[in-house]
Amino acid sequence: MISVDSFRWVSDVVRTRSAIILDSGKEYLVESRLAPLARDGGFSDVDAFVRSLRASASFSAVERVVDALTTNETSWFRDAQPFKLLSDVAVPDIMRARPSSVLNVWSAACSSGQEAYSVAMELEDLTRMGRLKIFGSDINQAMVDRARAGRYSQLEVNRGVPAPLLVKHFKRSGVDWEVSPLLKSVTSFSRHNLLDAAPGGPFDVVFLRNVLIYFDLDTKRKVLSRVRNAMRPDGFLFLGAAETTIGIDDSFERVGNSRGSIYRPISRRGA
């Protein structure tokens, strides 16, 4: 198992570069995620690999460590409810306010892109009209590359793509499935750290789901502040089911009693 000293160094590096907290107890995670990198580098174990990293201070090697530890679980239409609320509540509201504008969506911490493409499929009418722009960002470059490629294995599409949407929006690409040019035409992806200034905007809708749970209170505040600055005053923020802005950032309010964890900036009242 990874030594206390190595674990502390890895968690410091990951925290500095991604703001993700790896508390003690997450040693198994570091061990399992770094083991393939150690093996590829010809090291006897993760500890030897980390010692070598510390000695070399190679930027690219450290980046790969951060990448390996910041990949989150993802799937299509994850949790279902937020996508229903997106098309039933948020989009109709925005379309009433700005009937002719393009809907700008930010899938923050998008991992390999399933959430962004799910939004494109959910809002198919807007996608076809070219009135939807989805920007996906992730701190992990490998994930950004995967999202851009839009290629997914059979096991990945089995988890949550309804068959009618699979045949409509994907084509076979060898043993994989690739999203259609239409979906690709409304999506773009790039690398971004949530602690940096927001990448563009203003966004009508921000998906920031199952991300805040990885951060400490101070980091949550900073991230929410950056996100709020990138949102339209009447925009919608979608958080994970177990997440909230309450007690963290009082400039958001919850939409109705939605179980989908949707929030809006409070300042819109004065706008």
Place this chain on the structure above:
Amino acid sequence: MKALVIDDSRVMRKIVSSALAPLGFEVVEASDGKEALDILASGVEVDLCCIDWNMPVMTGYEFVVEVRKNSYWRDITLMMVTTEGQHSQIVKALAAGAHEYLIKPFTPDAVKSKLQLLGLFVEEV
């Protein structure tokens, strides 16, 4: 909830059944489309059929077509569970009346995900 698992491979029937059991399904098994039709015709009521494509006697596709001819069975959810993964085959099965399509190999997680899509399983939050 009751499911009819139709596959000519006994091992595959066990794999599908063991993915369904933790989700609250009682499972009945059949080894081809004809046997499955006979089970339905005998009055056994099921909510879901998990259907392999290639089977002797009657294929899964033929089974779907037959089930859809009988309005008495219109509430049964039909999900293909097969290695046949070509785009055109999925389109064909959906057009014949299948609701979902799960391509082998799959994880138990994928079965759960499909049943959530079909509204046959709701996870407690």
